Amino acid sequence: MTKKKQIPWEKKNLLGIEELSEEEIQLILDHAVGFKEILGRPIPKVPTLRGKTIVNLFCEPSTRTRSSFELAAKRLSADTLNVATASSSFAKGESLKDTAKNIEAMKIDMIIMRHACAGAPLFLSKNVDASVINAGDGSHEHPTQALLDVFTVREKLGKVSGLKVSIIGDIAHSRVARSNIWALTKMGASVTVCGPKTLLPAEIEKMGIKATSSLREAVEGADVLNVLRIQFERQKKAFFPSLREYVREFGIKADVLEKYAKKDIVIMHPGPINRGVELSQEVADGPYSVILDQVTNGVAVRMAILFLLGHARGKGGLKSRKNGKK
Amino acid sequence: MSILIKNGHIIDPAQGIDKKGDILIEGDEISQIGGKIKKKADVEINAEGLIVAPGFIDLHSHLREPGGEEKETVESGLRAAVAGGFTTVCAMPNTDPPCDTRAQVEFLKNRAKETGLGTGLPVGAITKDRKGTHMTEMCELKEAGCLAVSDDGDSVEDSVIMRRALEYASMADLVVMSHCEDKELVDEGVMNEGYWSTVLGLGPIPGKAESIMVDRDIQLAELAGARLHIAHVSTAESVDIIRRAKARGVRVTAEVTPHHLTLSDEALTTYDTNLKVNPPLRSDNDIRELKKGLKDGTIDAIATDHAPHLENEKEREFNYAPFGMIGFETALPLVRKALIEEGHLSWPELISKLTVSPAKVLGYDRGSLAVGEIADIVLINPDKEWVYEKSKVQSKSSNSPFIGWTLKGAVEGVIIAGKQVQVEQK
Secondary structure (H helix, E strand, C coil): CCCCCCCCCCCCCECCCCCCCHHHHHHHHHHHHHHHHHHCCCCCCCCCCCCCEEEEEECCCCCHHHHHHHHHHHHCCCEEEEEECCHHHHHHCCCHHHHHHHHHHCCCCEEEEEECCCCHHHHHHHHCCCEEEEEEECCCECHHHHHHHHHHHHHHHCCCCCCEEEEECCCCCCHHHHHHHHHHHHCCCEEEEECCHHHCCCCHHHHCCEEECCHHHHHCCCCEEEECCCCCCCCCCCCCCCHHHHHHHHCECHHHHHHHCCCCCEEECCCCCCECCCECHHHHCCCCECHHHHHHHHHHHHHHHHHHHHHHHHCCCCCCCCCCCC | CEEEEEEEEEEECCCCEEEEEEEEEECCEEEEECECCCCCCCEEEECCCCEEEECEEEEEECCCCCCCCCCCCHHHHHHHHHHCCEEEEEECCCCCCCCCCHHHHHHHHHHHHHHCCCEEEECECCEHHHCCCCECCHHHHHHHCCCEEECCCCCCCCHHHHHHHHHHHHHCCCEEEECCCCHHHHCCCCEECCHHHHHHCCCEECCHHHHHHHHHHHHHHHHHCCCEEECCCCCHHHHHHHHHHHHCCCCEEEEECHHHHHCCHHHHHHCCHHHCCCCCCCCHHHHHHHHHHHHCCCCCEECCCECCCCHHHHCCCHHHCCCCCCCCCCHHHHHHHHHHHCCCCCHHHHHHHHCHHHHHHHCCCCCCCCCCCECCEEEEEEEEEEECCHHHCCCCCCCCCCCCCEEEEEEEEEEECCEEECCCCC
16 A cells, blocks of 8 residues: 555545545545455554654544544554543633644644534644544534445445435434535435434535435435434433434334335444434344444544545645644 | 815715815814815815715724723724724623713713724613613613613513613613524524535524514514614514514614625635624625615614624634624725625715714714714725735724725725824824
């Protein structure tokens, strides 16, 4: 993977899928195939990013995404540093800009950021020379999740173009939904989002998709269901009356699949699952579920992204380091 | 002391004047207007190529003093106002402490007077501490010099308190300026609800959060027989509600800001926190209807909602940044672009929205160049281009999304109560 050939990738940052072309998405996925192969080797490690330092700046709790990025960086021989800050301390204490400047003063190459506020990674990227990767910003985007999702779809079904993918759950607050919508529509899939009307955001159909509150409509004919995590506890003013009713109307259960789904439907979930809520036990562990493949693929996809961004930094146009000066 | 302004294009909508001529000012008053004036004056200003109009009157601004002096003071605020052609500005009462007593009103009036930079008209609070629970002593506020009351920044949520405040204010001959916002419906919203809030993942504020309150307050004003002024109208529906209310004789007036006429919510794709304002930047359709509302008289005035904030407050995550942008210095070129260039208003119509029309809203005896009036005058170069540079901002704060823009239409000079006022160029 380290051979020096021209790779058509110029971007310094990965802030969202919206800004990517279909070709760029394909490029990431193609590279991820190679990295997945490496992950299967007895010694799953390459020296690609040796000497580079990557910071995980997580201003919101995360286990899966952070671990996946950390592992991806380590498999590429980069040094990693984890900085976890509760977003609330940002609201009171050191500003994000100061935090960014301080981290950068430690001479680092890339910052992977998770933040509760939409637009925070873009803000960060304007204030640092390091490359910034968005690991989820508020309800805006979660590009690496979408990339590993389409990677998994392509791996399981051989293509993305022409497929019908339905995303089910809290669409309004989901960065996973938005990034998936961009990725899937750019790659030629047709997308339906489904959830209680209270959780379908305004004018979402203008993104070139269908929106419905009928689970049947979303499941019938779908090749893939991407089921989102539902958080009832955190809703200050509830968007639906009870988990019980949510499960009744929108839960993906065996009988729903039996009645409406294609035989070879693929079930995805970005995790962590609320078993018995958005996914029933038997569906989560059932033959259609590819949830653990998604996790495995996440590392490969993130390796591909780190590799490509590192590659872009190595090119002439980008200075990889400027003594902390802006 | 006398000043003769020669050869200017006089536009005084109050008197229906729109032609070339001279103006003579003696003492603090206008003593002659129109035609060639032969008299000798202490100072002669050649206004060839310039529009000569009454000084602008801003119904809505935040001067931040007392309590927020690091953002703006009465002095710096009025300096910025003069740079933008405003000779009178209404200062909203959401200061710390809020302007809800005679002492506060007098403090602000005196502060403004000391500056020699035009008139600061304090707007008193509707309720004590702007808490929405107890009416302020409005008769005394009126006596101290208030022409209007407002709890700007908040609606008076309790309908019975709002009703009584409207009734009481009308007794005191005060206009009630209402910031219309249903806070529950706004929830955690930070931008206009629509396609762009969905794409950007920013909390949505539905247009209805405004128009529901506009509707309520109009109905309460009708019940109270009071004068109501709707602050910073931003949606098509609000315009429609106000238009229908006016048609049935409700004493309601309304204002719109230059920024709501200039930018739509699509601009927020940059997540620039200087675009975070309340009410939020709306859709293209809303902008169209706001312009129609200005044209047909539904919207009476253009007001800036000048709202200074520090750079470090704005330089952060969008959700955490405060709402507001400064507006005095860019008002004229922005409305010139939005309204004159696009053919919605003529110069006299536009100047009316900045002078006599807001004066009428307040019941304020300025905004005209009639003989005997106080000589508050602005000289405008209508086609001069200039770049709005951060280093030249007169306000203490520079939270404007228009910094770096090339603007057309410039204020060339201001006369306040018969005195030429120069704002020192930065």
